Amino acid sequence: MQNTVSFNDFVNDDFGNGPSSMPTVLQWWLDVDSDRDLVVKDPRSASRWRCISLNSFAAYIGDAVNKVRCNCSDGYEGNSYIVDGCQDIDECLRPDVYPCHGTCINMPGTYRCSAKKRIISLAGLITIIAIVAGFGLLFSLLGVAQVTKKLKKRRAKKIRQKFFKKNHGLLLQQLISSNKDIAEKMKIFSLEELEQATNKFDHNRILGGGGHGTVYKAILSDQRVVAIKKAKIVVQREIDQFINEVAILSQINHRNVVKLFGCCLETEVPLLVYEFISNGTLSCHLHGKSENHLSWKTRLRIALETARAIAYLHSAASISVYHRDIKCANILLTDTLIAKVSDFGASRSIAIDETGILTVVQGTYGYLDPEYYYTSRLTEKSDVYSFGVILAELLTSVTPVFSSHSSEGTSLASHFVSLMSGNRLSDILDTQIIHEGGVEDAEVVARLAQACLSLKGEERPTMRQVETTLEDVHNSKVKLSSQITRVNQSAMKDQPWMGNKGGEGTRLYSLEKEIIQSSEIPR
Known part of the structure; x- marks a missing residue:
């Protein structure tokens, strides 16, 4: 070194x-x-x-x-x-x-x-695997649900198409497209539209129901408030007739008939869309808990408006329409108490040259024409009889079937005719009419009601004659004596009302009692 x-x-x-x-x-x-x-x-x-x-x-x-x-x-x-x-x-x-x-x-x-490694415990690993498996299962279930939903929608669409064809939707579409007037008044709604309008036919939207179906309040996409009726018809033959009636009703345009806006044919039983009338029924105002009692002047006007509507149905169109269920519950009132005839679920059309048709008996206890009940022959006079019951209700404020001291379920029609035959109208006349000084007019209307309630249809006036008489009373154009004479001549022709009808009143009572006790009428 x-x-x-x-x-x-x-x-x-x-x-x-x-x-x-x-x-x-x-x-x-x-x-x-x-x-x-x-x-x-x-x-x-x-x-x-x-x-x-x-x-x-x-x-x-x-x-x-x-x-x-x-x-x-x-x-x-x-x-x-x-x-x-x-x-x-x-x-x-x-x-x-x-x-x-x-x-x-x-x-x-x-x-x-080297990069830091996370130390995972066995429990953590199991948790991660469980979470991943859970998400996998969830996504699988969601996928299955989506597929099932699509299949259900496709199946529901096919069913709707099947019902649409079965309910003659194609023919109705053709009718609407070929007639401009009908196209402006009538629309074929989809089921989806009406479900949305009624919140899927929510129970809280129900306005009421009857023998022919349930009525729902609905708000359409254009913000119109309407009433949707779900009918109870299940027989195909009746559905076929119903579609024909829809075509007829779509052409009816009268201020005292509830307007038909359209229908839906995508359900087993077609749905009807009517204008919404907000003030309830005449029945509710006469017999319900309404605090606003109808004056005699208002009752007379409602009777006249109802008569005009029925007369229009009977004779104004090329094909007559017999309502077949005229009653106070089917007369709706607007906010200004304008009468609107509704519920054409039992209505039938008939050619002008026909005098009547044989049908299955339909109607409501207390309003049903005894002649129609026994013969099954429906004529325009069957509606006249039912209207006669309404006149009796307006005069007495008594329900069509009421309880009396002698028996239960007394018919107003038979009781009313019996009293009129004995010149005892005052025994049943509503005291409000007496207080308002309408006794003279009420007597004329009572005689008219008595004529409408005749047992034989040929002895009853036509609805045009009824309308004319009520117009005279409402407008007070003639005196009481001439009013009675006119009604006698136009309604009874050679058979004066003032004749001896005591036996008829008893017979009518027995017939009505038998009808009330019968359970064969489909209402």
Whole structure:
């Protein structure tokens, strides 16, 4: 080993103050030829030599080919001139010098930095698997639900199309498209439209119901308030007739007949869309809990308006329409107490030249024509009889079937005719009419009601004659005596009302009682 030693020489300074120190430099190197105990040949080293310690290297000094100096390799530190003098550095212990933002792993001569690994417990793994499986199951169920929903919609659409064809929807569409007047008044609604208008026929939307169906209040997409009727017809023959009636009713335009806006044919039984009348029925005002009692003048006007509507149905159109269920519950009143005849579920059409048709008996107890009940022959006089009961109700404020002291279920029609035959109208006349001074007019109307309630249809006046008589009373154009004479002549022709009819009253009572006790009438 060669070395150069430079040390501080002790000399006196210029002022003779004693010795002072000087800088000293110590340098050394190995001679590869003579220092073989400290250096070892290593072909992998750049100088082909390494020091005696592993993990070290020998580097040439300057341009000398035999002078080297020992150093520890990168990642090692210590004394390279002794055996095992160079030791591995643990970089993980010096994060300030060897930064690592993950997991530091020490390796010989270096280190490795790996991303942090989350240690998942078995419970956590099970939870994750359960969550993934749950989501998978949920998505599967949602998928199945969507498919099922689409299949149901497709099936429902096919069913609606089937009912539409079965209910002659194509023919009705043709009729509407070919007739401009009908097209303006009538529309074929989809079931979806009416479900939306009634909140899927919510029970809270029910306005009322009868023998022919249930009526719902609805608000259409154009904000019109309407009444939708779900009929109870289930026999195909009756549905066929019903569709014919829809075509007829769509052409009826009378201020005292409830307007038909359209229908829906996508259900087993067609749905009807009528104008909404807000003030309830005449029955409610006469017999209900309404605090606003109808005056005699208002009752007379309602009777006249109803008669006009029925007369229009009977004779104004090319095909007559027999309502077949005229009653107070089917006369609706507007806010201004204008009468509107409604509920044509039992109505039948008949050609002008026909005198009547044989049908299954339909009607309501207390209003049903006895002749129609026994013969099944429906004529325009059947509606006249039912209207006669309404006149009796307006005069007496008594229900069509009431309880009396002698028996239960007494018929107003038979009782009224019996009293009229004995000139005892005052026994049953509503006291409100007496207080309002309408006794004279009431007597004329009572005689008219008596004529309408005749047992034989041919002895009853027509609705046109009834309308004319009520107009005279309402307008007070003639005196009481001439009014009675006119009604007698027009309604009874050669059979005066004032004749002996005591026997007829008794007979009528027995017939009505039998009808009331019968359970065969489909209402």
